Amino acid sequence: MFETLPEPKIDGIIALMQAFAEDARVGKLDLGVGVYRDAAGRTPVMAAVKAAEARITETQESKTYLSLAGDAAFLEAMSGLLLGDAAAPARIAAVGTPGGTAAVRQIAELVGQANPQARIWVSAQTWPNHGPLIAAVGREARSYRYLDAATGTLDRAGMFADLEQMDAGDVLLLHGCCHNPTGVDLSAEDWEEIARLLERRGLIPFVDMAYQGFGAGLDDDAAGLRMLTRRLPEVLIAASCSKNFGLYRERVGIAMAVGPEDLRARLAATLGVLNRRVFAFPPDHGGRVVSTILGDAEMRHQWQAELGQMRERVVENRLGLAEALRSEVQSGRFDFVAAQQGMFSILPLRSDQVDALREAHGIYMLWDGRTNMAGLNAQTVPVLARALAEVLRKG
Secondary structure, eight states: OGGGSOOOOOOHHHHHHHHHHHOOOTTOEEOSSOOOOOTTSOOOOOHHHHHHHHHHHHHOOOOOOOOTTOOHHHHHHHHHHHHTTSSOGGGEEEEEEEHHHHHHHHHHHHHHHHOTTOEEEEESSOOTTHHHHHHHTTOEEEEEOOEETTTTEEOHHHHHHHHTTOOTTOEEEEESSSOTTTOOOOOHHHHHHHHHHHHHHTOEEEEEESOTTSSSOHHHHTHHHHHHHHHOSOEEEEEEOTTTSOOTTTTEEEEEEEOOGGGHHHHHHHHHHHHHHHTSSOOOHHHHHHHHHHTSHHHHHHHHHHHHHHHHHHHHHHHHHHHHHHHHHTSSTTTHHHHOOSSEEEOOOOHHHHHHHHHHHOEEOOTTOEEEGGGOOTTHHHHHHHHHHHHHHTO
């Protein structure tokens, strides 16, 4: 039987991780894998997380199953973190999921259950797993323009022209903040115009929030999502705690549907059934860490301070790289790096230039030029700038 299995296509990020691990060169630089790193190159456990885990270890008395939705305290805490007071609890149906990945999948499945004809529109540059997750549940994905590669800014005209092609009932997938992979976020005016388009054309927003707190701050990063939730009758949300709580291994995610109060019970039951079909009960430990932190004033303050330091370090790397590149290439063609937000930017490089950075300089980034700004520090910023300048001079 197994000989009939087709050869799977290896995920590019996983292949890059393996190639980096096998590279014996001293001074190699990993800017591809999407994890936060401190100045020493580590992905540390946050102090607030350690404090929460210690409390859980001391007080937790059972590891038995919870509900299909997961821990109610986690769902309530995350609803508050994401939405603030934008929606009454009676409008919110939510379930825990194994990471933001499963949250995206479950929302795509929910779309199919509710409207089998709905297409899900995704920005042309997006997290590489969006497309496969949507396809895996039988949904059709369509692409809309997003990045203006020449300027490193939003292709606003192209985006809105494409969105006008959506049909009523279609779903628009938006990055809540810190767009992955471009770092190009929507402005408040962009969010308002999108809200008007959604209302006018009868479209459903689906907001993927994987980096809340890494852009302009927890509340600012959620402003677009909260505005849509206040204005529109239906909003879909997938969120992850991998980055902002550093809980990569714990797989902490949440899938939410905000709708009319009289349909909340049906939405919650449907999301629970979808969980049952895929993984049954969501993992609890990471979610309990999150709810413990968010429910304790002292721990929450500590966590927000740590998250703020992480955000500021990424901003410093962006500013430093933009300045170093301005000096090395004698132009402002990379100034956009300083204006973007979050962990990632797409540097305007051809695939052969990305290959040259890897082969000649031991600098690893994704094939499309996606660069993890958190992978840099004060010593490696000038190294990257010099290597980029050399590759660009060779054409």
